[in-house]
Amino acid sequence: MNGSVGLRAAFVVALLVALAACSDSNGGDDDPDDGSDNAKVARIIVTPGEGFLWVGERLTLAAFAYDEDGTLLKDVSFTWSGTDDTVAGLEDGRVEGFATGASLVTASAGDVSSSPVAVLVIDAPENAQSSDEYLAEAAEAGLVTPHEVLTYRVYAAFKDSRLPLQYKGRASGAFETEALQDVIDQYDTLPAETKAALDPFLVPPADGASWLAPPGGGQGLGNGRPTCKASTDGWDFVNSTQAKVNVWYQFTIPGQKAKAALVSEAIEKEIWPRLFDVLGFPEPLSDSGTSCPLYSPKLDVFLVRNVDFRGLTVPEFGAPYQSSVFIMLDESLSPDELKASAAHELMHASHWAFRTKSFQASYGWLRDAVANWAIDAVYGKTLQLEQDFASCYLSTPELPLQDRSTGHCSASKSDAQRDYGAYLWFQYIANTLGPSTVKSILAATQSVDTGVEAIDNVVPGGFQKHWPLFGKMLWNQAPVDTKAASFTTWDTLNEVVKSVDAHGDLGGAAEKKDDLEPELKNLSHRVYYFDFKDPATRSVLFYNGFFEPKKEGKHLKVQALWLDGAGAWQEEDWSDYEYVGLCRDMKGQRAQHLVIIMSNAETEAGGSVTATRTPYLKRNNVGCWKVQGTVNALEKQPGWSGMGRKGVVTVGFGVDAASTALDFKHPLFPDTLRVGANLLMSPSGSFSFEVAYGEGSCSYSFGPASFVLAPFSGFLQTNPFPELHSPDAAVTDWLKQPARSYVAALVDNSSVAEAVSGKDCQSPHYSVTGGLIATNDEKNGVYVNPPAVLPDGRFSKSYSYLGFNFDWSLTPQTQP
Numbered sequence: 001m002n003g004s005v006g007l008r009a010a011f012v013v014a015l016l017v018a019l020a021a022c023s024d025s026n027g028g029d030d031d032p033d034d035g036s037d038n039a040k041v042a043r044i045i046v047t048p049g050e051g052f053l054w055v056g057e058r059l060t061l062a063a064f065a066y067d068e069d070g071t072l073l074k075d076v077s078f079t080w081s082g083t084d085d086t087v088a089g090l091e092d093g094r095v096e097g098f099a100t101g102a103s104l105v106t107a108s109a110g111d112v113s114s115s116p117v118a119v120l121v122i123d124a125p126e127n128a129q130s131s132d133e134y135l136a137e138a139a140e141a142g143l144v145t146p147h148e149v150l151t152y153r154v155y156a157a158f159k160d161s162r163l164p165l166q167y168k169g170r171a172s173g174a175f176e177t178e179a180l181q182d183v184i185d186q187y188d189t190l191p192a193e194t195k196a197a198l199d200p201f202l203v204p205p206a207d208g209a210s211w212l213a214p215p216g217g218g219q220g221l222g223n224g225r226p227t228c229k230a231s232t233d234g235w236d237f238v239n240s241t242q243a244k245v246n247v248w249y250q251f252t253i254p255g256q257k258a259k260a261a262l263v264s265e266a267i268e269k270e271i272w273p274r275l276f277d278v279l280g281f282p283e284p285l286s287d288s289g290t291s292c293p294l295y296s297p298k299l300d301v302f303l304v305r306n307v308d309f310r311g312l313t314v315p316e317f318g319a320p321y322q323s324s325v326f327i328m329l330d331e332s333l334s335p336d337e338l339k340a341s342a343a344h345e346l347m348h349a350s351h352w353a354f355r356t357k358s359f360q361a362s363y364g365w366l367r368d369a370v371a372n373w374a375i376d377a378v379y380g381k382t383l384q385l386e387q388d389f390a391s392c393y394l395s396t397p398e399l400p401l402q403d404r405s406t407g408h409c410s411a412s413k414s415d416a417q418r419d420y421g422a423y424l425w426f427q428y429i430a431n432t433l434g435p436s437t438v439k440s441i442l443a444a445t446q447s448v449d450t451g452v453e454a455i456d457n458v459v460p461g462g463f464q465k466h467w468p469l470f471g472k473m474l475w476n477q478a479p480v481d482t483k484a485a486s487f488t489t490w491d492t493l494n495e496v497v498k499s500v501d502a503h504g505d506l507g508g509a510a511e512k513k514d515d516l517e518p519e520l521k522n523l524s525h526r527v528y529y530f531d532f533k534d535p536a537t538r539s540v541l542f543y544n545g546f547f548e549p550k551k552e553g554k555h556l557k558v559q560a561l562w563l564d565g566a567g568a569w570q571e572e573d574w575s576d577y578e579y580v581g582l583c584r585d586m587k588g589q590r591a592q593h594l595v596i597i598m599s600n601a602e603t604e605a606g607g608s609v610t611a612t613r614t615p616y617l618k619r620n621n622v623g624c625w626k627v628q629g630t631v632n633a634l635e636k637q638p639g640w641s642g643m644g645r646k647g648v649v650t651v652g653f654g655v656d657a658a659s660t661a662l663d664f665k666h667p668l669f670p671d672t673l674r675v676g677a678n679l680l681m682s683p684s685g686s687f688s689f690e691v692a693y694g695e696g697s698c699s700y701s702f703g704p705a706s707f708v709l710a711p712f713s714g715f716l717q718t719n720p721f722p723e724l725h726s727p728d729a730a731v732t733d734w735l736k737q738p739a740r741s742y743v744a745a746l747v748d749n750s751s752v753a754e755a756v757s758g759k760d761c762q763s764p765h766y767s768v769t770g771g772l773i774a775t776n777d778e779k780n781g782v783y784v785n786p787p788a789v790l791p792d793g794r795f796s797k798s799y800s801y802l803g804f805n806f807d808w809s810l811t812p813q814t815q816p
Contacts, residue, residue, distance in 0.1 A: 035077035035109075042068040044078075044114040045215045046093075046107050048306070050161050051117065052168065053088070053097035054124040058332065059159070060305040061093040061117060062252050063107035064214045064234060072214055072233050074251055079108045088119045092254040097121035124170060130406075130415045131156035131169035138167070147194045150186065153179040154201055158211060159306040162197075172415035174406075175344065175372070175389070177309045181361050184317060202314070204292050204326045205302040206235035206248045212304060232294065238264040239298070244272050244283075246294070248302045249331070256303050256331055259338060263301060263329065266339040271346055274378045279435050281442070284349035287316070287324040299324075299349060301342065303331035311341040313348035315360070322355035340375045340385035347374035356445045365402045365419035366451030370438060372423035377435060381492055386423050393421025394497045397474060397525040398517070401425060402452065402605065424487065428470045429459065431490050452523070452603050463523065467601035468557035471525040472571075475499075475595060479561060479569035497527050504530035504594060505537045506619060510791040511739075512537075513618045518545060518611040520556065520600035528596040530617060532584065535814055536793060539624045539720045540582040540591065541675065545611025546598065547578040554609050555601035565590030570662065574673070579724060581675040585625035586660050587815045589674065621793035622720040622740060623812025624678045625660070628652035629795070630809060631687075631746065631773045637803040642693040647772045649746065651685035651709065652813070653716035668726045675724060679731070681716040683746055685709050689769050691754050698761035702754045707769060714746030714773065716810075718789070733782060740789040744808075746773040773806050775799055 043066045051059045065076040082090045087101035095105060100123055104116035135152055138144045144152070155163035157177040183190075183198050190198070200211035207213065214234045237246040238260045247264040249256035275281050288297035307330050315323035327345045329338055348371050352360060360367070375386040392409040399405070401422055409416045429437050437458060444454035456462040473480060473487060474497035481488035488494070506512050517526055542560075550556045558574040565587040574580050574596075582589045596617070600609055631651060636644035658664065659677035666676035690703035719734060719741040726732055748769040756763035776799060777784040787797045795810035 035075040037065065037067075037073040037075045038077055038109045040067045040073055041065045041076060041109040041112045044107055044109060044112055046105070046114045046117050047215060048161050049115075049117060051095060051105075051119040052161065052165060053095070053119065053121045054128075054168075054170070055097045055099060055121060056124075057097050057171065059095045059119065060253065060332065061095060061105060061107070062234075062250060062305065063093060063109075063114060064252060065109055065112075076109050076252075081106050081108070082119070083116075087121050095119055128170040130172055131163070131167050132415070134167045134169055147190060150179070150182060150190075151194055151197055153177075154183060154198055157308050158201060159308060160211070170415075172308050173409065174308065174416045175310045175341075175368070175420050176312050178364075180312065180314055184315070185320075185361065187317070202317075204294055204300055205304050205328060206232045206237075206294060206300070207292055208233060212250065237300075240268070243268055243298070245299045245301055246296060248294075248300060250303070250305070253305065253331065259331060259335070260303055262335055263303070263338050263342055267301070267342055267346065270339070271343045271378050275343070275346060275350065275374060279377065279439060281347070281350045281439055282353040284346070285322070285324040285353050287326070292316075292326075299327070299346075301327045301329060301345075304328045305331050310337065311345040313345045313352070315352055320359040320361065321357075323352050323360075325349045325352050336383050337385060340379070340383055343375045343378045344371040347371040351442055351445075354442060354446050357447055358445075358449045362449070363445055363451050363454075365404050365422060366441075366445070366454070368404075368417065368419040369422035370426055370442060372420050373426035373430065373438065376423070376427055376491060377430065377438075384491060387491070387493060387495070389416060389420035390424060390493060390495045391421065392416055392418045393424055394474065394476075394495050397471070397497050397527055398521065399524055400521050400605075401523040424474070425470060427487070427491065428466070428473060429455075432466075432469075432485065433459065450605070452605070456603055463601040463603055464555045467523065467555075468559060468597075468599040471527075471557070471597050471599040472559055472561075474525065475527065475561065475597065478563075479571065497525075499527040499529040499595070501529045501531075504532040504540075504591070504617075504619060505534040506621060507534075510789075510793070511618070511620045513616055516545075516596075516598075516615040516617065518614045520546065520598055520609050520611075522600055522602040522604055522607040522609070524600055526598045528598075528617075530591075530594040530596075532591055532594070535584070536621050537619050538583065538585050538793070538812055539620050539622050539678075540584060540594075541618045541721045542574065542580045542582075542596070543613070543616050543618070543723070544574060544578055544580070545613050545615035546609065547576075547671065548612040549609050550575055556609060557597075557599040557601070559597045559599070561593075561595040561597075562591040563593045564588055565592070572662075572673075577671055577673045579669070579672045579675050579721075581624075581673065581677075581721075583624035583655075583660075583674070583677065585623060585812060585814050588660060588662060590815075618721065620720055620740070621812070622678075622718060622789050623793065623795075624655070624718075624720065625815050626652050626654035626813040627681070627716065627795055627810040628813050629811050632807050633772045634805045635770070635803055636693065636805075637695075640693045640695050642699075643690075644693045645689075645691050645770070647687050647689045647748075647769060649685060649687035649709075649772050651683050651687075651746065651773075651810075653681040653683050653744070653810070655681055668728045668731050669724055670727070672724070675721070678718045678720065679734075681718070682712070683709055683714045683716070687748070687769075687772060689750075689752065691752070691767075694758075696758075698756050698758040700754045700756055700765060702752050705752070707748060707750050709746070709748060710750075713748055714744065716742060716744040716795075718742045720789075730781075737783065737786055738788065741783075741786040742775070742789060742795060743783050743786045744773050744775045744795075745771075747771050771804060771806075773808060774801060774804070775806070775808075777801070 063078045065073045082103040082105045084103040088103040089096040107114045157179045205212045237248045247260045249260035284299045286297040287293045312328045372386045396408045404417045404419045408418045440458045476496045546556045560572045584590045631649040633647040655677040669676045688704045750769045753764035756765045776786045798807035
């Protein structure tokens with residue numbers, strides 16, 4: 001490709017530098033222990049024939065030694081050397097890129113050496129993309145054909161040096177690749193040259209026609225179907241007479257035999273007994289009668305080198321519903337990774353034993369998730385590599401369960417598909433309903449077209465019951481993580497679901513509102529977290545925009561977890577409420593942390609539910625439990641001299657005790673929880689009253705004297721959230737007032753005997769204490785210009801009317 005000229009030019013320059021340094025070759029043992037066949041070596045070939053590495057990337061070279069007759073020798077000890085070990089580290093043919101530059105690597109046995117393999121190392125581009133992303137961009141620009149894209153995807157997955165350098169991407173961290181399945185699906189439409197290039201990747205790796213066959217093999221025929229050569233030069237396998245599986249390794253690769261023995265033992269003693277004997281999943285199908293049985297009907301597992309996946313299960317051609325398979329595992333994996341990958345791939349092999357209603361590939365997300373769950377099913381807490389992919393799912397709860405997109409996992413697994421993290425759903429199913437339920441789900445794919453249908457048909461209560469429970473469990477921290485049924489308890493999982501976090505406090509403002517997302521995709525969750533520290537954040541209102549869709553029958557759930565002022569967690573279902581309130585002035589509702597989990601258990605693929613109006617969480621500093629302070633009331637009518645009639649009131653207006661209950665539902669606000677308590681607040685307290693004024697020739701006096709406010713002597717009515725609605729006409733009228741409006745009235749009818757002095761003045765004069773507070777006018781039962789709570793939360797103002805003057809200052813109180 002023309003676009004690779006620059007990179008290839010750099011490659012050539014680096015090679016010239018390396019060739020100039022050949023005399024300084026190093027990295028090998030000058031006096032190795034010869035293998036028994038070393039004396040017979042006539043020719044050595046190293047594969048692959050070149051290497052292009054990012055700094056930090058690794059490549060495994062294999063040396064093949066032949067005698068004079070061209071027979072591949074088995075017991076040969078090689079000495080490896082490289083021209084620059086500062087550029088590329090080298091040990092037993094395993095190369096690691098250290099720094100930008102080039103090194104020529106050679107394998108020797110006795111006096112015979114291979115041709116040098118050029119290894120170029122450069123720093124990966126900043127923000128390097130995956131090969132799939134580069135290829136997608138090239139395809140969109142018309143630089144490559146669809147057949148080239150498919151071929152290069154396979155080359156990228158198998159780190160084949162024929163991949164044009166401009167399409168070399170970062171290491172994907174993917175568990176598997178779909179490239180081979182795509183080749184199988186499209187095979188009959190591919191041109192002969194494409195088939196010939198890809199055929200070696202479609203036969204078992206130990207076969208003489210595979211891409212890993214010793215030099216001279218691996219030639220695709222490109223006609224009809226990939227054809228095996230029925231030879232296994234360069235390979236051997238580990239098993240026993242009773243073994244269920246042959247584990248193959250290339251005997252020219254140091255350390256592979258030991259790893260093959262480890263995998264074989266893990267399968268025979270741990271994986272096979274657990275999955276197939278104990279849990280009852282169907283055993284993989286025999287490959288007898290297939291085109292590539294490799295001498296035995298047993299399942300074949302191959303350790304392969306230089307691949308960009310952990311493992312891969314490959315079915316035979318022409319069997320998209322049910323098939324025998326072979327398995328590949330990346331030989332560079334650690335022992336634990338090999339065992340986990342073997343468990344994963346054997347679960348794939350088991351699913352292929354079912355004859356599914358639709359193509360097996362169409363159940364992709366289900367297959368990946370169940371296979372990753374199999375690691376947990378086999379190893380439990382002793383080996384937890386399924387957790388490597390938990391972030392793929394936990395980072396994106398807003399996406400559907402079936403979503404298979406990439407880019408959601410932790411950095412080391414950046415290109416892994418999201419569905420590998422969906423094992424968490426099956427871990428939930430297995431731990432709540434039993435592992436047999438997972439087996440029944442796979443069995444159900446024999447009669448339904450999708451994984452979602454299989455689950456909904458098998459799981460008691462279906463998604464409608466279990467999806468919200470699963471959503472709450474994804475929180476995986478207090479108060480969920482300490483329960484017996486939690487991912488922490490089941491599997492010591494430390495990761496938690498990604499939430500949209502916000503400060504609940506007002507931050508000095510009088511009001512604050514956070515809009516929440518108005519759309520919930522089917523089989524998804526949205527999680528929100530608010531923390532509260534400031535006691536000035538008093539009244540909290542949640543509007544459930546999904547209330548109406550829920551009433552209409554949509555399978556939606558809104559759950560809340562909140563930590564109260566006493567340090568106890570409350571867990572509530574808010575699904576059936578349009579509005580939910582929290583009064584943080586009350587100890588029992590003083591939320592310190594609030595978690596809102598919205599779940600959509602609808603199952604139609606690609607669907608979503610949209611809120612009637614955007615849901616939100618609103619907060620303000622309007623007192624909601626009790627306000628307390630003083631009121632000064634002074635009556636001085638025209639013609640009066642002196643002070644007049646004066647009341648000084650120490651008063652608190654508080655909500656009814658019953659409204660502090662967590663399950664309080666106001667009768668005038670249907671479909672709500674804990675709202676409207678401060679619609680009507682009752683007074684308590686005391687006041688002093690005195691009279692000192694003159695009118696005409698008479699002087700009136702009384703007190704000062706103290707009085708206790710009588711029950712029902714007044715009220716305080718507030719309007720912190722005018723969006724509420726009520727079937728009551730009077731309440732509806734009140735809610736039309738601006739937010740933060742309030743009205744108050746206080747009247748005391750205690751009798752007083754005023755002393756009267758003056759000529760012709762009769763004493764005593766009997767009166768009542770009368771009005772102690774009024775906040776505004778009222779016309780025809782409608783409040784006119786009511787005052788508003790000040791930005792700092794105080795109720796403070798003055799009001800004059802018909803010779804009366806009232807001024808007051810009331811402050812919200814916090815329940816101790």
